[in-house]
Every structure is written in C-alpha cells, then in structure tokens.
Amino acid sequence: MGRNLLYLTLLLFVFLFASVSVASAADIVLDTEHHHLGDNFKEELNPGDPxxxxxxxxxxxxxxxxxxxxxxxMTGKSIVPGPTKEFLDKVYLNEIEIGTLNDYVPAETPDSTSVSIKIPVHHSLFDSGTNIIKISAGSNANRSNYDDFEFYNLSLHLSEVEPVTLAPPLEVAWTYKFPWRLIHGAPEFEILAADGVLYICQGYSETSVTAINAETGELLWDKNLTEQGHLGYKDGVLIVLSYPTVDALNAKNGELLWSRGYQGGWPDIPLIFGDTLFVSEYGSRYVTAIDIGSSALKWDYEINLTGSRNTGSYYLSGLQTNGNVLALRYNIYDIPYEHGLIALDIDTGKEVWRYTDLREHSPDPLFYKDLIYIGGEEIVALSAKSGEEVWKTDTNG
Incomplete structure (x- = not known):
C-alpha cells in the first residue's frame, strides 16, 4: 500500500513541475507629476488652476x-468620497471603464487628506502595443459643476506569467510522502502554486491543507480542516473555503487570520479580484462578497425567485469578472426550467442584467474586452455592460 502511495506522489509532482508557470512583477511608472482636473481654481490643489x-x-x-x-x-486628493451618484470621477483603459475614483475614498475624508488608490484591472483589457489610460472629472446631474481634484504618482503594477521551458529527459526533483492510507482509488487533490509554495488541499481520509516548498519539497506547515475545501491566494493570505466557513490563513505559517460563515451550501472555487473574495455556492442561490483584509461582508446576492420554486432546485456556476461585473451561469431544475446567465455589479452585488436563452449544459462564461462569451452547442457573445446579444452561432456540437 505504501508503494502505491509513493508512486502516486512521484507522478503528481512530475506533472506539476512540467505545467506550472512562474509569475513575476513589473511596475510601469506612467506619470509622477501633479494634475488637477475640474472646472474651478482651487488654491489648496497642485496646480491651483484646472x-x-x-x-x-x-x-x-x-x-x-x-x-x-x-x-x-495613484495618490488622490479632494475627490468626492463614495458612495455617490454625482461627481463620479471615472477611469478607463482603452475606452473601457475600470473603476471610479470615488469608490476608493472613504466617506467623510477631508479634502486636504491624500488617499492612496489601487484599482484592480482585468488582464483582458490590455492591448499588445499602445494602451491609453483616461481619467475624467465627474459632474453634478445638470453638468453645471465638476469635481475638482488632484492626483499624482500614476503607475501600473503588473504580475506577468513567464512560461517555464522544460526539455526531456525530465528528472524527479524531489518527492514528498503524504501520511494518507489508500483504501481504494486515488485521493482528491486541489493544488495552488503561489510565491514558491505549493498548497495542497485533500479530503481523502482526513481533510487538511499542506504547504510545501516548491523548490525543495520541504514541509512548511500542515493544517487540519473541518471539510474538504477550495483554495485562493492574495498577497500572502491563503483563502480556504471549507463549508460552512471561509478561513483566511497566513500563507507563511498557516496561522488563522480570520474565519467567518457564509450563506448557502458547498462552495465553488473562489474568485479573488482586488481585495475582495467572491463565493458562489452550487446547489444554492447565493453569491457572497467578503473583504479579504478585514473579513467584513460587502454584500450578499440571492437569485430572485419566480413563482413557487423549490429551494433545492438551483445550480450556480463559478464566477468570472471583467472588473465591472460578475457573471455566473445558473440552472433552475423546477418547472418552468430556466438556464441562463446573470451579471452582478461587482461593487454592490445588484443584478445588472439577466440572459435567459442558454442551453442546459453550457460551460462557464469567458470575458474578453467588453464582451462575454458562452460556448457549448452554440456560441453566444453578449455585451458585458448590457447583456444584449451581439451574435450567436451554432457549433453543430
């Protein structure tokens, strides 16, 4: 039995090292100068004239x-704090909106206080070659007055994927023997690689997360879980979705940073965008947004019920985003049957649009630029902003 276990381990890690890419970081300094957007002179801004x-x-x-x-x-000053319906200072990449500066300024922030702003950007919005960042000053409802604000130190921080080139003959770099007994079949793994560490979640005989040095195979730490979970990672924080809780662990030592419950049932693989964790639960009708740093609940979404629906008849897919909306596929297995796609506002969780003309076994959606695609027996392209059908074609699948 032990021999079978070791053989499994060897295969696992040869496959891993042949397929994992290395991430590196790069900073692009766009502009260090101070800029003043708006329509009025403000002595306290630099420069005073817009x-x-x-x-x-x-x-x-x-x-x-x-x-x-x-x-x-960037660093901003005198921006109207959010949430607000007026004076929305919007930011665009290649004419696609990526955020509103107001959303990154806490309520009641004094005009004289400088605020560090970090706007996450979806990778599909970049073009090879020339790219354009645009920042615009927002106005009141009748456009008679514009927000006057200052910003400076504009930069882009990119995490790049660098493929690892391996040529045969491949050799085993190291092995690690897990303390599991194989009774029948192979254990279920979920593996996440980040910052030189492999995080392995298994739930065969007992559920645990194991952290292993990717270069040496050295065990860094091991932590037991209540149930098998799904993994996510953000800036040194390992997220473990293990029903009925979300646990945030210090990725270096496995120490618990925070833990909280969430609505619904067994979760799908988590989506992390910016500083927010998004969780959808297949077999339920809930989507949850949680602040990774504080564990605070940002919002909960519950799919709207139509008629007398059986609460156990729902299926929600994993989540995808372009930075503005979250998209998820849903199936309702109750008369009348319904198969579609829902888009939620990423900041509020409010439903933006719903597309109800999908086939039952359509795969999860894919974002590219300002469109969202769903494949399968037919390919459908929708506007990510409105949900309007742009085109559809049958694949004869």
Whole structure:
C-alpha cells in the first residue's frame, strides 16, 4: 500500500513541475507629476488652476507580455468620497471603464487628506502595443459643476506569467510522502502554486491543507480542516473555503487570520479580484462578497425567485469578472426550467442584467474586452455592460 502511495506522489509532482508557470512583477511608472482636473481654481490643489476635465496617458506593452493580474495605482486628493451618484470621477483603459475614483475614498475624508488608490484591472483589457489610460472629472446631474481634484504618482503594477521551458529527459526533483492510507482509488487533490509554495488541499481520509516548498519539497506547515475545501491566494493570505466557513490563513505559517460563515451550501472555487473574495455556492442561490483584509461582508446576492420554486432546485456556476461585473451561469431544475446567465455589479452585488436563452449544459462564461462569451452547442457573445446579444452561432456540437 505504501508503494502505491509513493508512486502516486512521484507522478503528481512530475506533472506539476512540467505545467506550472512562474509569475513575476513589473511596475510601469506612467506619470509622477501633479494634475488637477475640474472646472474651478482651487488654491489648496497642485496646480491651483484646472488642466481640463479629461486626462490621458499612453503606454506601450511588449506583445510577448502575458499579464496575469494588474493594478493601477495613484495618490488622490479632494475627490468626492463614495458612495455617490454625482461627481463620479471615472477611469478607463482603452475606452473601457475600470473603476471610479470615488469608490476608493472613504466617506467623510477631508479634502486636504491624500488617499492612496489601487484599482484592480482585468488582464483582458490590455492591448499588445499602445494602451491609453483616461481619467475624467465627474459632474453634478445638470453638468453645471465638476469635481475638482488632484492626483499624482500614476503607475501600473503588473504580475506577468513567464512560461517555464522544460526539455526531456525530465528528472524527479524531489518527492514528498503524504501520511494518507489508500483504501481504494486515488485521493482528491486541489493544488495552488503561489510565491514558491505549493498548497495542497485533500479530503481523502482526513481533510487538511499542506504547504510545501516548491523548490525543495520541504514541509512548511500542515493544517487540519473541518471539510474538504477550495483554495485562493492574495498577497500572502491563503483563502480556504471549507463549508460552512471561509478561513483566511497566513500563507507563511498557516496561522488563522480570520474565519467567518457564509450563506448557502458547498462552495465553488473562489474568485479573488482586488481585495475582495467572491463565493458562489452550487446547489444554492447565493453569491457572497467578503473583504479579504478585514473579513467584513460587502454584500450578499440571492437569485430572485419566480413563482413557487423549490429551494433545492438551483445550480450556480463559478464566477468570472471583467472588473465591472460578475457573471455566473445558473440552472433552475423546477418547472418552468430556466438556464441562463446573470451579471452582478461587482461593487454592490445588484443584478445588472439577466440572459435567459442558454442551453442546459453550457460551460462557464469567458470575458474578453467588453464582451462575454458562452460556448457549448452554440456560441453566444453578449455585451458585458448590457447583456444584449451581439451574435450567436451554432457549433453543430
């Protein structure tokens, strides 16, 4: 039995090292100068006179760059704090909105206080070659007055994927023997690689998360769980979805940072965008947004019920995002049957649109630029902003 276990381990890690890519980081300094957008002189801003209502910055990306994630950073001052319905200072990448500055300024922030702003950017919005960042000053409802604000130190932080080239003959770098007894079949694994560490979640005989040095095979730490979980990672924090809780662990030592419950049933693989964890639960009708740093609940979404629905008849897919909306596929197995796609506002969890003309076994959606695609027996392209059908074609599958 032990021999079978060791053989499984060897295969697992040879496959892992042949397929894992390495992530590296790069910073692009776009503009260090101080800028004032708006329509009025403000002595306390630098410069005091406004430059106009719109600012643009151009940068170039090498076509070979494969971006995994990105953040646009800047320092802002005198921005109208969010949430607000007026004076929305919007930011665009290649004419696609990526955020509103107001959302990153806490309520009741004094005009004289400088605020560090980090806007997460979806990788699909970048173009090979020339790219344009645009920042615009928002106005009141009748456009008679514009927000006057200052910003400076505009930069992009990119995490790039660098493929690892391996040539045969491949050799085993190391092995690690797990303390599990194989009774029948192979154990279920979920593996996440981040910052030189392999995090392995298994739930065969007993459920645990194991952290192993990816270079040496050295055990770093091991932690037992209540149930088998799914893994996510953000800036040194390992997220473990293990029903009925979400646990945040210090990725270096496995120490519990926080734990909280969530609505619904067994979760899908978590989606992390910016500083927010998004959880959908298949077999239920809930989506939850949680702040990774504080564990605070940002919002809960419950799919609207129509008629007399059986609460056990729902299926929700995993989540996808372009940075503005979250998209998830849903199936309702109760008369009348319904198969569709829902888009939620990423900041509020409110339903933006719903598309109800999908086939039952359609795969999860895919974002690219300002469109969202669903494949399967037919391919459908929808506007990510409105849900309007752009085109549809049958694959004869």
């Amino acid at each position: 430059e106009g209502l719109v600012y643009t910055a151009t940068f170039t990306l090498d076509p070979s760059v494969d971006i995994e994630s990105a953040e646009l950073t």
